[in-house]
Amino acid sequence: MRIYKFEEIQSWQKAKELTIGVYTNFSDNKDYGFKDQIQRASVSVMNNIAEGFESQTNKMFIRYLYIAKGSCGEVRSMLYLAKEFNYISDEQFEKLSNLSLDATRLISGFIKKLNE
Template identity: 35%
Template sequence: MQTHKDLKVWQKSIEFVEYIYTITNDFPKEELYGLTSQMRRCAVSVPSNIAEGSARNHNKEFIQFLYVSLGSLSELETQLIIAVKIGYLSEFNEQEMHEIRKMLQGLILNIKRKFNE
């Protein structure tokens, strides 16, 4: 029986959480309850919603949770851009983020196709 831990997108998003925690360690201490906390919550939200959605009994619910994951990923991307603009980061791993987004979108389409069969 497959679980969320078997999904490549969940595995990749867990790795991205580790990345976000690492890069936010160097943010100013006054951001601990601001941008640092917000970015970490968004990052954690991506694999958490994948996991919660996959545990649901209905494909429609799973898709809803995957859309929440996409929303969190977009929010995180915005925060990373802000972190670069204000000088907390010189750059971020945009490629990894886009890969997770493509994987989420692909999973949604795959579930929708199976749901319509």
């Protein structure tokens, strides 16, 4: 199946869902450094997928996908801190962590497919 625009990519769609979740759950957080970092990391996931797709070469796209995958890990790592600092509930942690893991799996699968 040919993809014509990055918005069709499942991992980008999942990353967008993650970003919306992060922004929603941390909108009132007064730890501005923390809030800024987790928001930037979540945006990085979806933006790197989009930027890599627009690069129009598989080699560059794969590089951007690895960066996006790394940002997923950063978001998940920060979610553990958010839970420890009581910035989010256990339920919010589970939801956002699962979105991050889903995005990571989709990105990994996409990298594998592009490497075939």
